[in-house]
Amino acid sequence: MSNYAGPSATRSSDVAGTLRLLAYLVLSAVLILLDHRGDWLAQLRGHASVAMQPVWWLAGLPSRLGEGLRDDAATRARLAEENRQLRNELLLGAARQARLQVEAEENARLRGLLGAAERGGLDVQLAPILDVDLDPTRQRLMLNAGTRAGVRRGQAVIDAGGLVGQVIEATPTTAVVLLLTDPDHAVPVAVARTGVRLIAYGTGRSDLLELRNVPLSSDVRAGDVLITSGLGGRFPPGFPVGTIAALRPDDSRAFLVGDVRAAARLDRGRDVLLLRGTGAAGEAGDADEADATGAPDVADDAAGADAASGAEVSP
Amino acid sequence: MIARGRTWVLPVSVLLALLLGLLPMPGLLQALRPYWLALVLAYWVIEDSERVGLGFAFCVGLVADVAFGGLLGEQAMRLVVMAFILQRFRTQIRFFPMPQQALAVGGLLLNDRVISAILHLALGEPLLPAAYWWAPLVGMLLWAPLFVLLDALRMGRGARL
Helix, strand or coil: CCCCCCHHHHHHHHHHHHHHHHHHHHHHHHHHHHHHHCCCCHHHHHHHHHHHHHHHHHHHHHHHHHHHHHHHHCCHHHHHHHHHHHHHHHHHHHHHHHHHHHHHHHHHHHHHHHCCCCCCCCEEEEEEECCCCCCCCCCEEEECCCHHHCCCCCCEEECCCCEEEEEEEECCCCEEEEECCCCCCEEEEEECCCCCEEEEEECCCCCEEEEEEEECCCCCCCCCEEEECCCCCCCCCCCEEEEEEEEEECCCCCEEEEEEEECCCCCCCCEEEEEECCCCCCCCCHHHHHHHHCCCCCCCHHHHHHHHHHHHHCC | CCCCCCCCHHHHHHHHHHHHHHCCCCHHHHHHCCCHHHHHHHHHHHHCCCCCCHHHHHHHHHHHHHHHCCCCCHHHHHHHHHHHHHHHCHHHHHCCCHHHHHHHHHHHHHHHHHHHHHHHHHHCCCCCCHHHHHHHHHHHHHHHHHHHHHHHHHHCCCCCC
8 A cells, every 4th residue: 555654544554454354354264163163154165166167177187188198108018018907807806706796696595585675786887086186184085077977965985995985065067075084074884704883983194094982892803894884874884994903992991992994095096986876776687787877978888887797796 | 556567467377376276296295285376365465465455365265265175264364364464564575685575475374374273273173294384385485486477477578677
């Protein structure tokens, strides 16, 4: 403003500036509290996110271009090597799956004997990850597929390793996934070996979960594999969540606290799978699944076939 | 200031700063990523205080909060505080030699980190890893080139200095 004004003018402009600062500080503090406390701002944020989409698209562009370039520039030898490796993995996977198929059939038979409701196969959808760095204190992931591709709030997200998280926000062309490791996230789990039910909380670190309040008497050891228990209804049962890395007594010495290594590759992959209509009606035949999976904008045929075959693994 | 210079440089530079903040980086570099938005905003507050003040800083902060998916209002608060301090000392900072100016900006960026840490502590949100405290230093080193670049863009080829 006026640098050569007299002292009184300077003072009054100083006061006005300070008042404006206070006004803005109060305004932002109110926003922060509202956003921290409750869901009141969710609607607003949803609308604002729609306006943000071009920005995210632009920010993700370099990495997409880079990937394209890398794919184009890959030498024949490297492609052949990768091809060989993938073929091996496919072979291994197919063999493992054949074995599981037998077990799945047996499982279904036993279930029939028990009179339990048959769980249908999985219906999944492939969604590419939009490669942008969001706020580093929060564990989030942005997907390049939104409500237009059928993504809904609350869908569970998995990858080849296991559970990744859940969709918390879906706009027409993007969706935000809350990762298992976010401090706001908790997932009901069961120890695969014994069936002991626990809850795994996120820690804010990119590959670590935490078990709290594990009773000293419960049969839980380091090295145990945790799977989703299906309680709470948000996540379907039977998906790997992680492996217990260490158990130690908590501050009260009455319970144990466990560190869990996440099973999924949470740091950075290219795609994830979204579960659709999990478990509910057992309508799924393989052909149906492949059809349903081949949603035009998201999954190509190969992915559809993959997803369908993946569905057979866990009955 | 007689010649305002080109007007498109302001929105474009802010948008670019926003994009640079979102650009995916490998793990280690991610921690060292300077707060581009603060740097660009600092330039505009110092050089064009008639257009860029607290209100502008607040709005840019809100947009950044939505874009980064952080707490709504956090960056708005941080940027407003920075803009206010810069406005107060604008007359001095403008005539600092470049190294001293960079040092001042470095101090502001560090202050910004402290504010963010206090906010997160007060709300019980997770804190950033320790490596992120190096980012203000990177920002400080980038101040001089950024300043020269923005000045050149705004004023046309080498019009000032």
